[in-house]
Amino acid sequence: MKLKFNCLLLAACLGMSVNVFAVDGPKPAKSRHKTSAPPKKFIDPANMDLSVKPGDDFFEYANGGWLKQNGIPAKETRWGSFHILRQENTDRLIGLLNEVSQTSASQPKGGLKQLVGDLYASGMDSLTIEKNGYAPIKPDLERINRLKTLDNFINELIYERVNGISAPIFRFGVEQDEKNVNKYVISLGQGGTTLPDRDYYLKNDPRSKKAQDALKKLITTLFTLSGSSADEAAKNTAIVYGLEYTWAKAQLSRVAMRDPHVTYNKFLIADFEKQTPHLKWSKILPALNAGGQDSILVGQPSFFRATDSLFAATPIANWRIYLRWNILRGTASYLSSDFANASFAYNSTLTGQKVQTPRVERMSALVDSYLGELLGQLFVEKYFTPAAKQYMVDLVNxxxxxxxxxxxxxxxxxxxxxxxxxxxLNAFTVKIGYPDNWEKYDGMVINRNDYFSNLHAIVKWRYNFNVSRLGKPVDKTRWGMTPPTVNAYYNPTNNEIVFPAGILQxxxxxxxxxxxxxxxxxxxxxxxxxxxxxxxxxxxxxxxxxxxxxxxxxxxxxxxxxxxxxxxxxxxxxxxxxxxxxxxxxxxxxxxxxxxxxxxxxxxxxxxxxxxxxxxxxxxxxxxxxxxxxxxxxxxxxxxxxxxxxxxxxxxxxxxxxxxxxxxxxxxxxxxxxxxxxxxxxxxxxxxxxx
The missing domain is CATH 3.40.390.10 (Collagenase (Catalytic Domain))
Structure with a gap:
């Protein structure tokens, strides 16, 4: 589902877990044998550079002292106020997760603590993950190798999406119709590329070439790790990169997509099917558990027309290679260290991050992202108070x-x-702290001893939840961020402003x-x-x-x-x-x-x-x-x-x-x-x- 809201900081819009506010509890009585700590300087001159004129560079004047004293940690690509809060909050989440995971195995199945604790425990079982290598994806790779026709290929795309395995080539989801906001509608959007933006493929400057080379190295490495010979891996890399380059040329730019009228293109399914004859949406949508609809929203129709032509012009052998790559790309970070290290090396080239984020921090972020409204309940109970919420209510008003x-x-x-x-303005809905109605993840099954299957189960559950909304009233109580997030957002289709608990610090x-x-x-x-x-x-x-x-x-x-x-x-x-x-x-x-x-x-x-x-x-x-x-x-x-x-x-x-x-x-x-x-x-x- 595409993000439709505008937020204060991009990282949290993309699902990163960041820090929160904890109101101090009752103060202990002062001891006459202790000296009280000096009052906190909320504006501390030590963090400033008073040698800089504020009218020359206000950022440096206000922050120059702090910047000189604080470098970027090796596991980070940026470091500052947001990131410090995020780190502090990560430490809090780790504390909660360590505590709950110690007893989650004995908790009732499907309950909050069992789901959260066992997911975390499974992700922290690095010995089993290392031992398994890439065994968890071998059945997927073997199934893909048996594909013989274009219809087989399209059926594989459907199978992967509904089974929580992968989501290749294009975005598919259910969201509010922007011109009929009380109704959910099927929505399609462009995809198919790995590099962060289409311009990385289309430019030839040294920085873009470096990113292209990093991607090619990743493709080659992952194919080699999964059993391909050096020659075969090189051939596969050329095929995969060629397909992604073609999709990059077909994509709309980020600037173009800022205009909501450009990306609002509503078609009768029968009419859109005429534009993409190899993608028979009247058959695909029911197979995606999204049948019974007469219309569809398409963010970038030209991308789908180009994709349909590419489907017809590309040999099935190449599609098998692409699907294998998509599995490898999507799972590398969750497999053994040789796969995870290859994925990190690619990301490091693009971001400058020096060392891998510690596993304990990655797992806390994963649980917050995947089961955020369960972990969020534990977080709010310990770190958020009614007084903080009331302050926000008054300030918003x-x-x-x-x-x-x-x-x-x-x-x-x-x-x-x-x-x-x-x-x-008067119609704004204001959400503060956490949802009024928590998501319970009914039917979710988490196995403490099977990390990889847990990830599939969660993605599959989320997909089925998303498509199950078709035909139902729009639920405007849902949130787009988890409670611990240090961020805020505006959602135009709900005309709402939302402030998670984490911003109050x-x-x-x-x-x-x-x-x-x-x-x-x-x-x-x-x-x-x-x-x-x-x-x-x-x-x-x-x-x-x-x-x-x-x-x-x-x-x-x-x-x-x-x-x-x-x-x-x-x-x-x-x-x-x-x-x-x-x-x-x-x-x-x-x-x-x-x-x-x-x-x-x-x-x-x-x-x-x-x-x-x-x-x-x-x-x-x-x-x-x-x-x-x-x-x-x-x-x-x-x-x-x-x-x-x-x-x-x-x-x-x-x-x-x-x-x-x-x-x-x-x-x-x-x-x-x-x-x-x-x-x-x-x-x-x-x-x-x-x-």
């Missing part, structure tokens, strides 16, 4: 009111469009912090997600989540003109040698950062501290607000990771997420006495104002 006031005051929007915008939030710190942290996060409802994508969805235009043409043109200013600003940022930020790819997140910071600052200005001039640790309230924003994005990354993110990440690099929004906010100039001649200075008439 405050910022929601502030955004409403700002919309009413817009000088570029007509009353008619304002009315619709306010209706949409310093530097985002602390009960003991002053308002400037909390508004510059979690306040800006809340404003960020609210603004996603009105960014270049979100603004195209109505109050009920329907993809429907509610703008006057004149207002839409004014919005686009302002958004183009943001694109231009970010396009000018150089990330690495000749690589620049892609202002169009990152537009939605950049607009959300700008809007979120503006909303949070205005809300902060209404507080007692925001209306005072009292300093803390030498910083004024406004300075602390903007410094809090900057320390949220404190981060460094490997050059390889930076290059990959330019192609794949809709978020700008952290230094620009810090610096670019503040240059458009007058209060920042006043707070730090930024003047003409400073490197970040923008003339008042050049400062972009949208929401």
């Amino acid at each position: 405050n910022l929601k009111e502030t955004l409403g006031d700002r919309i009413k005051r817009l000088d570029w929007m007509s009353p008619a469009t304002k009315e619709h915008a306010l209706k949409k 310093f530097p985002f939030f602390d009960f003991k912090a002053d308002d400037a710190v909390n508004y510059g942290g979690i306040g800006a996060v809340i404003g960020h997600e609210m603004t996603h409802g009105f960014d270049d994508q979100g603004r195209q969805y109505d109050a009920d989540g329907t993809l429907r235009d509610w703008w006057t043409k004149e207002d839409a043109d004014k919005f686009k003109s302002r958004a183009d200013q943001v694109v231009k600003q970010y396009n000018a940022f150089t990330v690495l040698d000749t690589l620049h930020v892609n202002g169009k790819l990152t537009l939605g997140e950049n607009l959300a950062d700008l809007g979120g910071l503006n909303i949070a600052y205005e809300a902060f200005s209404k507080t007692k501290q925001g209306q005072s001039a009292n300093t803390i640790d030498g910083f004024t309230p406004d300075q602390r607000f903007f410094l809090s924003w900057a320390q949220v994005w404190r981060s460094s990354q490997t050059p390889e990771s930076a290059a990959q993110r330019i192609l794949t990440d809709p978020h700008s690099p952290e230094q620009f997420r810090t610096n670019a929004p503040v240059t458009n906010i007058n209060a920042w100039y006043k707070a730090f006495d930024v003047k003409p001649g400073d490197k970040m200075y923008k003339k008042p008439e050049d400062r972009t104002k949208i929401w």
Whole structure:
């Protein structure tokens, strides 16, 4: 199922487990024999570089000291505020999992602790995994070798998908119909490639060639490890890479797919079948347990037409090779160390990660990803309190009111469009902490002694759950992130903003912090997600989540003109040698950062501290607000990771997420006495104002 929501940080959108907030319990009585610890500095000058003028490089001014003192750990590709929280949370999850796995074997089958504990225990049984080598996938490879015809090949695609084995070539799922949001519909999307973006295949620069060579080496290594001779592995590599290159040419770019109207293509199944005569959807869909439908959504019709032609033109022997590769690629990380090491070597080339993430951390992340609403219950019980949830409720309401006031005051929007915008804002659904209705994973079977079969069982269960939604009412209570996640998101088809429990921790939030710190942290996060409802994508969805235009043409043109200013600003940022930020790819997140910071600052200005001039640790309230924003994005990354993110990440690099929004906010100039001649200075008439 494709991700339809916009989130604060890409990593968690992709299912990574990150850290959470734990409210302090009752304090022990003070001992007269102990000296109390010094109060925490929520804005610590030791983390700053005061030799840098804030108007020259605010990111470096706010974070330079910390960056000099903290390198990137060998097991990481990026390191900063988000990643530290993620590590702390991983440690908490490991503690929970170690505890529950010790008794899970004696727990009732199918219960929370049995499922979570036994999945974790099976993944930690590295001796058995090592002993098995690639035996778990031999039946799949042998079955594939028996395929004789194109129909056999298509039937194999169906078999693998419904049995939790693989999902080759194209995305298939069930999701809300964006123009009929109370109904689920079958959805198809492009795929077929291994490298993170189609441009890796289509470009010939040294960085792209290095990635291509890494992929070819991985293909060759995995075929060799599974029994192919050197000559056969080399031949197979050429065939596989050739097919993936063809699919890369057929794919739409990430920028093109930012337009929801481009990817909304609804067909009667009979009509779409005429465009793909070798893919007989009227027969395929019932075999996929998705029958009884008359229509289908196709994200990229041209990709499927190209794929259909490729099916007809490619010998069955080549399809056998491709399917074997797909099995190897999808399972290498879960097999013995020679396979897992080959997969890591490939990823290391693309990301710059030096050493493999410890197994215990990989398994905690896997359980959080696969059984997140079971593990999440254990997590919330121990680390999240009603007081934290109530704080978020109050803060969301405050910022929601502030955004409403700002919309009413817009000088570029007509009353008619304002009315619709306010209706949409007032219709926001707000989810905080964890789901009201936990998923129980009924029917899930986890075997403590069979890690690989467990993975198949979970994927199969999730697939069957997904297709079982066809014909049922849309369940808008479901979440797209697990409770421990340090992130937040906006889902346009539900018109909802969602804040998992994990986001409520310093530097985002602390009960003991002053308002400037909390508004510059979690306040800006809340404003960020609210603004996603009105960014270049979100603004195209109505109050009920329907993809429907509610703008006057004149207002839409004014919005686009302002958004183009943001694109231009970010396009000018150089990330690495000749690589620049892609202002169009990152537009939605950049607009959300700008809007979120503006909303949070205005809300902060209404507080007692925001209306005072009292300093803390030498910083004024406004300075602390903007410094809090900057320390949220404190981060460094490997050059390889930076290059990959330019192609794949809709978020700008952290230094620009810090610096670019503040240059458009007058209060920042006043707070730090930024003047003409400073490197970040923008003339008042050049400062972009949208929401």
